[in-house]
Structures are given as C-alpha cells and as structure tokens.
Amino acid sequence: MTKDVIALTPEMPDLPTLLAGLYAGGPDLGVNTTADGAVVQLCGPDGRPLVSVEAPILVQVPGETFRLLGHTVADGPVWWTEARASTAVAEAARLAGSFAGRLATVLGGTVWPPEAATTDVVPLATDVSAIPAPATGSPAVDVLTATTAVVIQDRPLIAMTSWLSDALRSAATAERALQIVTPPTARLTLPTRAALRGLPNRWVVQDAEHGYYDGLSGAVLHWKNGTFTPVHDEQGATSAAEAFIPGPDTGERQLILTLRTRHPAEEPLVLGHALETAFRHLTGAPPAGWSTAEPVNLPWSTRQLTDLARARAPRPTWLVAVGPPGRPALATVRVLRTPAGVEEDMTLALGYGSDEAPPLDAIEELSTVLDAEHGLVTLLTTVRAARRDLTVPPSLEAPPVPVAFTLGSAEAEAIGQARAGHPPLGPSPTRLGFASRPALHYPLSDGTDPDAWNTFQRLIRHLFTPRQTQRK
Known part of the structure; x- marks a missing residue:
C-alpha cells in the first residue's frame, strides 16, 4: 500500500530544491530514477524504494486542485509534485510528508493533505532488509x-x-x-x-x-x-454486499452525452471542435483545459490536442477535458484512425443540483450544429440521478435514462432515409438541418421513464440490423 502526498507550489521545484526535499531522510538514504528519469525515488541503503516522486506538473486550469483534492490554492498556475510513500516501511509516509513540506516551505506553497506537511529529518530506523522489495517495476503498483x-x-x-x-x-x-x-x-x-x-x-x-x-x-x-x-455459492450465483445500497435521492442529476463524430483524414483537420461546441451550448463557455491524465493541466487548445493525436496515429489517443469552475463538466475523448476517416468518441457529463434543471431543450439545436459543422455520426443523450460533482461513490446508483438519440445526416443517408425516418414501432424523428439530407432526432423520454431503454433498443435494432437479417 502507498500513501500519497502532494506539494502545490507557485514555482517549479528546481534541482537544488528537489535535492533538499530528498534529503528528508538524512545522508544514509539513496536516490534512484526510473521511468526514463520521470520518477525519482528515495531509497533505503539496500536500494528498496521508500518514496517515489513524479516529475512536477504545471496545472494551468482553474479549479483542478479543488476538484480533485478539495484543496484551494492561490489564483494562477500551480506546480503539482506528487510523492507516493510505501506503507510497508513505517517511516516512508513521514519521509514523503517531509519531502513535500520542504518544497512548500522553500517555494511558498502548500501540502495536501495539510497534516502530512513537515520539514523534519526522518531517520530510517526500520530494518528494510527484512522487508521484501516489491517486484512490480512500477511505483503505482503494490x-x-x-x-x-x-x-x-x-x-x-x-x-x-x-x-x-x-x-x-x-x-x-x-x-x-x-x-x-x-x-x-x-x-x-x-x-x-x-x-x-x-x-x-x-x-x-x-x-x-x-x-x-x-x-x-x-x-x-x-x-x-x-x-x-x-464469491459464488453452491449454485454458482453471486451476491451483492450488504454495504452496496442506494444513497438518498438528493435531487442532483447528471446530463450525459455520448457522441461520435467522423472526419476525412485530411491535413487541415483540427480535432476538438465538436466537444467545444457541446461545451459552449450547454455551459456557455469552451472547455477550460485538457490533458491525457488528471489533474487536467493544459489550457484548452484544439490545435495542441490535434498535434498530439496526429503524432500518435495510427495509435488511438485518449484525453480528458474539464469545464471552468462553477458548472461541473467533464469529458473523455478517444481519437481513432479508422478506414472511414478520423473518429472522435466522446462522453460529456454535466452536473446539476436539486434546484437546477438540465438543459434538455438545448439538445436539438446542439445536434443540428454538430451535424452541419462537425461530422456527427450519433448522439445519445441521457439523464441520471447522481452526484452534481460527477464523482462516483461505491454504492448502488440508478442507471441513466435515455432522453433522445440523434442520427447524423451521413449515417441516416447510409441507412436510407425511408427506413431511418419511419421506425415501425416509433418514435417518429424530427428532421434537422437540410430537408434534402436531414439528421434525424428521435425523442425517447423526459429523463424519468426507465422503459425508454426498451424504446431505444428497438430503435437501434431497426436502424443497424442488416435488412436480410430482419427478413428472416
């Protein structure tokens, strides 16, 4: 098991400051590097890792330290230096706290959790030679x-x-x-x-x-x-833990959009515009930042994320984007190079309190713009009773309820407008955009009827099951 301690500083920890922090254990401890130098480890005399320190990250996105840590820092960018201490050695957690505390003291920052901060020298009293070293090769794996x-x-x-x-x-x-x-x-x-x-x-x-x-x-x-x-019983069945029970319905809701776009694989292509459009329609602002991990540390830039995806192609690229403080909004994006072009698979979640209504009336207009300008393939809109802050507790949560499904105009054309426009069991779609080649928007529910999943599944079977299969 490991204990995490994070130093949050207004300035980047330079080499002398890092060395001063690593001296928290005194002169008897050694220093090692791993992950091509991206991780520095404070080690016992036998080389056993006690504390692993990741390279500092400049977090330029407002609200990230509070979103992830509940910890407020001064306005402006902050350097996030994370240390993981092995709890197999009694002194390791205090070593991590002293390392982070020294960085914060020298650079005028703070430490999370605050109670971990110290600048004491922590001598190693444990005989680490008697403790088996982890054979994981990764500081994250226990x-x-x-x-x-x-x-x-x-x-x-x-x-x-x-x-x-x-x-x-x-x-x-x-x-x-x-x-x-x-x-x-x-x-x-x-x-x-x-x-x-x-x-x-x-x-x-x-x-x-x-x-x-x-x-x-x-x-x-x-x-x-x-x-x-x-755990299986004699009949091979599993059971749910007694602790896994629903929490109270606080009236909080999440609006979740699952969408796919497709673009020709051409040099002028810039990714991220569909996601930015969804953010603007639903929050009034573009994403505040993006990254390939959390914390989200880079200011929003469609050009930069496009350059990253292009450099990684044909391998897929995964990234996360967040909205500005005030309206919880979080998206994950997977960029794929396929025979059909470049596709973006996106999931955007937005949180609403008991006194806030998810803007369901904005989805139809958003769908129209996504189809006309950003290569919409499909968009599924759902609502679920869940936390406004978009975090996931270890308890039973109600599944999302479908609100609407939108089929992009190119996809509707490929299926056939006659077939896509007239599902035999409904629902009847609204035609969006150009009358000669419309996108089709299928209303499913107001977000409160769980039976809408059955309607949605019938619709999907009608749209995407090959015709010869349907005739059998």
Missing part, C-alpha cells in the same frame, strides 16, 4: 501477479493520474487486469470509472465490516488465484 496488477489507494478521490494511466497501460500490454483497492469512503472520478468499467479491471472496496466488494456492481469479492474475483 501487488503484481501473473494475471493482475493491484493498486491500493487511500485518498478520498481516485483520479486517473499519470500514475494510474501508466499502470493501466502496462497492465493491458501484459494482458493483466488492473484492480484498485480503496476504503469505502473513497470515490472515483468519471475517467477512472470508465477505465475500470470493463472486466477484468475492478474497483475493489475493502470494508471493515463487510469484507471486499466491487464498488461498481456490488458483487462480494475474495482474493483467489492472484486476483479479486466474485
């Missing part, structure tokens, strides 16, 4: 087996940091599952939830009274054959 990489986190909000992103990528490359173990007080950001949604990846909640359970499905889990797996 346990590595043939099938699974386990990360144990105790921070209140589990974000898709570069630590976790690297661990997920390494696990996928090695065909391992990534499983994150947290206490029941932890929550996930939406990017982390999306990363853990597909099995065998899991969010494992360790509850003192109820043991282990899956934080997204509630299934009771146990450690077996080097991985967390559901």
